[in-house]
Each structure stands twice: as C-alpha cells, then as structure tokens.
Amino acid sequence: MLKLTDISAGYGAFQALWGINLEVKTGEAVAxxxxxxxxxxxxxxxxxxxxxxISGQIIFEERNLKDLAPHxxxxxGIAHCPENRRLFPKLTVEENLKMGAFIPSARNDYxxxxxxxxxxxxxxxxxxxxxxxxxxxGEQQMVAIGRAxxxxxxxxxxDEPSAGLAPVIVMHVFDLVxxxxxxxxxxxxxxxxxxxxxxxxxxxxxxxxxxxKLDGTAEELKNNEFLRQAYMGL
Amino acid sequence: xxxxxxxxxxxxxxxxxxxxLVPVYYLHLLILxxxxxxxxxxxxxxxxxGIVSLGHxxxxxxxxxxxxxxWNFQGLTPWIGIPIGIALALLLALLIGYPAFRFRVVGHYFxxxxxxxxxxVRLSIIAARNITGGSLGMxxxxxxxxxxxxxxxxxxxxxxxxxxxxxxxxxxxxLIWRWVNRSMTRPALEAISxxxxxxxxxxxxxxxxxLRITLLSAGMTALGGILLGLYNQYLNxxxxxxxxxxxxxxxxxxxxxxxxxxxxxxxxxxTIVFRESLRTYFGVSLAGMSESIYGLLLIVSIIFxxxxxxxxxxxxxxxxxxxxxxxxxxxxxxxSS
Amino acid sequence: MALFDFFLLEAIINGILFGGVLALLALxxxxxxxxxxxxxxxxxxxxMSGMYIIYTLHITWGWPLLLAAPMAIVGVGLMGLVVHRLxxxxxxxxxxxxxxxxxxxxxxFLQNFATLIFGADFRNIGLSLPILQIFELYISxxxxxxxxxxxxxxxxxYLFLSRTYIGTAIRAVAQxxxxxxxxxxxxxxxxxITSALAGAMAGLAAILLVLQQDVHPFIGxxxxxxxxxxxxxxxxxxxxxxxxxxxxxxxxxSIGSFYGxxxxxxxxxxxxxxxxxxxxPQGIFKRNT
Numbered sequence: 001m002l003k004l005t006d007i008s009a010g011y012g013a014f015q016a017l018w019g020i021n022l023e024v025k026t027g028e029a030v031a032x033x034x035x036x037x038x039x040x041x042x043x044x045x046x047x048x049x050x051x052x053x054i055s056g057q058i059i060f061e062e063r064n065l066k067d068l069a070p071h072x073x074x075x076x077g078i079a080h081c082p083e084n085r086r087l088f089p090k091l092t093v094e095e096n097l098k099m100g101a102f103i104p105s106a107r108n109d110y111x112x113x114x115x116x117x118x119x120x121x122x123x124x125x126x127x128x129x130x131x132x133x134x135x136x137x138g139e140q141q142m143v144a145i146g147r148a149x150x151x152x153x154x155x156x157x158x159d160e161p162s163a164g165l166a167p168v169i170v171m172h173v174f175d176l177v178x179x180x181x182x183x184x185x186x187x188x189x190x191x192x193x194x195x196x197x198x199x200x201x202x203x204x205x206x207x208x209x210x211x212x213k214l215d216g217t218a219e220e221l222k223n224n225e226f227l228r229q230a231y232m233g234l
Numbered sequence: 235x236x237x238x239x240x241x242x243x244x245x246x247x248x249x250x251x252x253x254x255l256v257p258v259y260y261l262h263l264l265i266l267x268x269x270x271x272x273x274x275x276x277x278x279x280x281x282x283x284g285i286v287s288l289g290h291x292x293x294x295x296x297x298x299x300x301x302x303x304x305w306n307f308q309g310l311t312p313w314i315g316i317p318i319g320i321a322l323a324l325l326l327a328l329l330i331g332y333p334a335f336r337f338r339v340v341g342h343y344f345x346x347x348x349x350x351x352x353x354x355v356r357l358s359i360i361a362a363r364n365i366t367g368g369s370l371g372m373x374x375x376x377x378x379x380x381x382x383x384x385x386x387x388x389x390x391x392x393x394x395x396x397x398x399x400x401x402x403x404x405x406x407x408x409l410i411w412r413w414v415n416r417s418m419t420r421p422a423l424e425a426i427s428x429x430x431x432x433x434x435x436x437x438x439x440x441x442x443x444x445l446r447i448t449l450l451s452a453g454m455t456a457l458g459g460i461l462l463g464l465y466n467q468y469l470n471x472x473x474x475x476x477x478x479x480x481x482x483x484x485x486x487x488x489x490x491x492x493x494x495x496x497x498x499x500x501x502x503x504x505t506i507v508f509r510e511s512l513r514t515y516f517g518v519s520l521a522g523m524s525e526s527i528y529g530l531l532l533i534v535s536i537i538f539x540x541x542x543x544x545x546x547x548x549x550x551x552x553x554x555x556x557x558x559x560x561x562x563x564x565x566x567x568x569x570s571s
Numbered sequence: 572m573a574l575f576d577f578f579l580l581e582a583i584i585n586g587i588l589f590g591g592v593l594a595l596l597a598l599x600x601x602x603x604x605x606x607x608x609x610x611x612x613x614x615x616x617x618x619m620s621g622m623y624i625i626y627t628l629h630i631t632w633g634w635p636l637l638l639a640a641p642m643a644i645v646g647v648g649l650m651g652l653v654v655h656r657l658x659x660x661x662x663x664x665x666x667x668x669x670x671x672x673x674x675x676x677x678x679x680f681l682q683n684f685a686t687l688i689f690g691a692d693f694r695n696i697g698l699s700l701p702i703l704q705i706f707e708l709y710i711s712x713x714x715x716x717x718x719x720x721x722x723x724x725x726x727x728x729y730l731f732l733s734r735t736y737i738g739t740a741i742r743a744v745a746q747x748x749x750x751x752x753x754x755x756x757x758x759x760x761x762x763x764i765t766s767a768l769a770g771a772m773a774g775l776a777a778i779l780l781v782l783q784q785d786v787h788p789f790i791g792x793x794x795x796x797x798x799x800x801x802x803x804x805x806x807x808x809x810x811x812x813x814x815x816x817x818x819x820x821x822x823x824x825s826i827g828s829f830y831g832x833x834x835x836x837x838x839x840x841x842x843x844x845x846x847x848x849x850x851x852p853q854g855i856f857k858r859n860t
Contacts, residue, residue, distance in 0.1 A: 095739050
C-alpha cells in the first residue's frame, strides 16, 4: 500500500531523515518506534505531505505522491492524527469531526460517518456540543482519532497517541487503536511506548538518529536482545 | 583618509550651494528634502530595530505647536520654546514607550498604539482651537518690529538661512545614525529586534535600550517638526500630526531603505522631487496622481525590495562578498519583526 | 432638573446606532486578522471605495440605488480578494509588520486615486431619509436603517461561520493554521475566501455609511483609526469581543460629544485604548473566535 524508498528529509539546514526505506501493506498495523529526536514525527509528516522530502520516493497505492500539495494527501486516503492531538480548542467536538470530513467525498457522506464515529466512541456523543479545549486528554485523543477517521482513510497515521496520558488512559487508547484495526483500517503508528505498541502491531521499525536501525515482525523485535536492553530495560 | 576627503568635499559643496546658484524654488525643494530626510532618519533609528511607530506625527506636532503657541501667546523666543517642545515630545515618548516596552507590547500592537497616539495629538490640537486655530491651522506671529533676519524669532525672509540650518540638522542626524549604528547598543538592539525573549535572557536590558532609542528618535522628530513650522511659517494639525503624516514618514524611510544611513534621505528626495515635479508639470488637474503612483511604489517596494531602494542598490553592488564597509553588514534582509 | 434628559437619551440611542456600524466595520477587519493574521491598515479606504462605487453607479450612471448598493458588496468583495492575492500573499511569510505597511501603501493609493478621479469634493447620493419622532426623541431614519442592516449583516456572517464547512474551516484556521492541510483544507483558498468576505463586509459598511454621510477621499481617516482600536480592544481576531467594544467606544464618543466636544471624546476613546493595551494587551475580552 505504502512504500517509501530512500527518503531523506529535514527542516531547512537541519536534516532529520537519512535514506529511510519503509513499507506498509494493506490491512497491516505497523509501528515506528525509537527515542526522542529519532525523526519519527518527521517521517509521518513526510508521508502525509506536510514536508516534501529532499530525495526519495513515496509510492502510495501504486501512485507517486511527489507532485501533490499538502492538502491533497487526505483525498488520496492518508489521514494523519498529529502529535499532541491538535484539536481546534474553540470548536465543539462535532465541529472538529466536521473538519475531519472537509474533503468532498467525506462531506457527501457526513451524516453517516458521524453516526459511525459516535458508535465507535459513544462517549463523544454526550460531549458533541462541548468545546474540544475543555475535554480531558484521553477524550481529546478520541476526538482526534475520530476526526482523522471521518475521511475514511485507507491509511491512518497516528503520532504518539499515548503521549501525556495517564497509564490507565493509555491502555484505553490502545484498545481504541485495536478496534480501529479490527474495523479493517491500515495503521502506521509512532510510539515511544515500545513494549505496549509491540503487542498491538504486526511489524515495527526502530528509528535512531534518522535511520532505520532495526525492522521486523513484532515477535522478532520483542525478542531482539538489542531492543530489549536499550529500550525496554530488560 | 580618502573617504574623509570625499565626504568633506561633498559637505562643502552642499554648504556652498546656495551661494552660487540656485533659483529660489530649487532651494525650497532642497530645504524640504533636508528636513524630511532629517525626520525620516530619525524614524528609521527605531524602525531598523523593529520598533515600528505609526505615530511619529505626534512628536512632530507636539514640538512645533508648543514652540509656536509659546511664541504667539507668551512671546517666548523659539530658543527657549524649542527645548520645551522637544522636552514635551520626550515626555510623550516616555509615557508611551516605558509601559509599552515594559509590558512587551510589540509588532502590530505597538504600531496601533502609536497610531492612536498620533490621533490623540492631532485631535487635541484641533480641540484646543482657541489657541491653535483648530483644523484651519495657525501662523507664527511676525517678529515686531518686522525685520528680514531675526535670530531671536528664527524668522528669515531669505531661504538660505534655513538651508544652512536644515543642512546642519541633517548632518547631525546622520552622525547620530552612525553613532547609534556603531555604539554599544547596536548589537543589543539587533538581538532585541530578532528575538526579545532571547535578548532578555542574554542579560540585555530590553526596556531601557528600546526606550533610549525611542526617546532619541522622538526628540529628533520634534525638532524636525519645529523646523518645518519655522520654515513654512504655517502649522496645520493634519499636515503635522495624525495618521496621514505619520504614515508618510514611515514610507519615505522604507522606500528609501531604513537599514542604510542614507536610505531615508533617498526616500525623501524621491518622494519630494516626484511629487513636486508632477505638481509642476501637470498642475492641480492631476491632484492625487503622484501620491497614487507613490502608493503603488510603496507596495511594490515592500514586496520586492524590503530593504528599500538604497538597500536594493547596495545589495546589487555588493553581490561579491563585501569588503569591510561601514560598520559591517546590516541586519538580515527582512525589515523588522 | 428634568427627571429624564431626552437629549442625553438621544445621544445614547445615537451611540447605539453608530455602534452597530462600527461593529460591522470591526467585524470585517477582525475576520482578516483572526484568520490570515494580517492587519489591513487600508480597511477604511476599502469602505471609501465602496461608497464611491455606489456614488458612481447611482449618480453618474443613473442606476437605481437598490441595484447600485449591492454592487458595493460585490465590488469591494472582489477588491478584498485582489488585495490578498496581489499584496498579502506574496509577503505572507515575512514579518507581519511588512503586511501592515504594504496595505498602508494601498491606503495611500486608494485615497489619492479617489482624489484623482473624483476630486477632493464632498459628494453624496442625494438621498434624504426622514427623521423619526418617537415622543420627544428625534432619531434619524437612515441611522436606524443602517443599524438594522449592520445587525442583519452580522447575523448573516455568524450563520455562515457556524453552519457551513468553509465557515467552520475559517474559524478553525484562526485556531490552528498549521494542521489545516491535514484536514484536506487548502489554507490559501481559505485566506482568499476570508479576504473576499471581509471585503464584502466593508462593502456592506459602505452602503450604510453612504446613507448617512458625504463621501470624500479622506473619509477613511474619520472612522479607520477608531475601527482598529475597537478590534484591538475586543481582542484582535475576536469577533464577539469586537462587537461589544464597538458599542463601548461608540457610547464614549456619543456621550462625550454630548457633554464636551467631538474631538475630545475621540481623544478619550484613543487614550482609553492605549491604557487598555498596557493593562490587557490581549484585549478586554479573551480571544474566542
């Protein structure tokens, strides 16, 4: 579904990614893990078109996304749920979801998708007219994921959905991600919470200073000595 | 050494100019150019450090009105009136500047506050119509008994006196510009215009630096206004204070180039020569023509030459790595922040 | 002393009516600031252009007023679009003060271009609407009419911003412009639409003003600065705050003029503005788009 070949990217003079190769197949859940500053967020931003790579190719569903403007990536079927959730704090929950359904194809089906997202996250229904800024962190994360789902993406990018949440809430958020998987979505998730995310995904990549250090199935990585020692403290 | 000779030669040519030529009308233009260059240079002292004032008309107006009112009603010679006028402008600058810099009112907000200040002064002058003549303006009383040359009242029927005075003031402004540019405060202010918080954390006293440069600029601008009043022998609230004149000061500095010592001067030359020549050749039938073009020129220059005409020419001349010219490179190409 | 001062009451009512127009003016300016993050210093001059559009169509070309007036909305709306496309968009990534100054150049251009075409004379559309008498109160019908239209305009804008996709997107951009492309929203397009909308608001304001006042090239100076003050006091980009600030300022001016002089009441308003800026730089009302 998604294939990155030799991607390098950065901000101005600062280069964050060096020759990344990565693949996500239809129906898979893939994690990108690694320490702070490894380039994980940059990688997601490249995939969703927020920054253009310096070199390399992004092929999505057999199409090269090179010449698309950032806002056109959503219509291709890539939804990006950004770091820190980034809800519109002064819009209501429902208006936030409405923004997620901005693209024409989603707009035409808005009413149905709204019902569907509310079924997925029933708590949201009670809070639909509340301003997003007044929600708790966990609730905000749900809205953020719901907002990304409103475009019915082929590929859902999640950037640290567990960041800043209490451990109980983190479990809950991971449950949500699991349910989204069961709905048949392809998910690419960035996490620092390596142990937990490996329980969730099929495969994972370990990023270190802008390069892929390791990759393999979740099982393989769970048993990898280096990963266990360096990142899981085992 | 050679440079100083060159400068000395240029200055003496300028100084001796009125002895030889020049039809009165051209002398008139030269005087206007010098006074407006003086005012523009004063503004750019602040502007180049990112302190954009849209209310310099306030300082212009308060100085000249104070001086003239004192002369007309108290018979106080401008020699005393001028310091009082400047002092009032400084006070006003302090009243606005201190809280503004203290509370970190920057960018848009500072611009709008100063814009309001300009309006306050303009409207106050109009409101005090009993002594200022309101929006009709006022004329300084002729010195009694009438003479052609009165140093006491600073009234001269011969324009050459004003020429020399304006020339001296302008040269003074350039020296001040250079001094500010070279003195200790420069790196500090540059740091401030880049990033105020960072500058403060480097131990630079942001408020006091900004305040000093603002006081300097306001005082000089007040003197510029007084020069205009004395030279024209006519005062009008909307041509000496308020939004319109404040914007003109800003624009001549920007078009000329506020990051260069001679930028505002170039701006004044362009503005005045342009306006006057259109006025001369086309008469009043095309009133508004020169300013319309001027407005367009402004937009274009802000979009394409943010460093102004002088800055653009300078950059173009220095495409090769620059030798060590005056006090090193200017701040980066973007005006202010 | 009378229990009830009719003249004061009249001043207060006129203040409210004036406030409606100011609120409308502030609304357009605020919209651009909140969304595009730019101050159109030439906003009042766009209104002036709208007044001349009506004048030209109605008086010079003889169009009926009911046809000429809406053209101001269309015309100035287009101007708003052009201003953004030609002046703001190219320098959107440079320091904000550049955009303010570039529209300052536009201010000069519009004022003087109007002088070039129409001369500096005061012109009016020759419409005299009756004065209403309610008990002992005299209220100008044109003011009442423009107040009503201002309120309608504001309601219309409110509905647009709260009910439509693009309206919601406009509000969203004001809150977090960077992630709009993740929603599939082309921010540049939102900016253009917002600018056109703000222009249209200026056009509507032009209709209201041309009913009450003569137009001349420098009329912008009479209400432009006060409009900026209102926006800032209400919290730049805060539509509701601007709305209330408009009524506060218009009351100060109206009652101040009643007791003292018009100039002094403006001075009071500006000084109040400056003081508010020092105490609460974010405006009296918290930003809430």
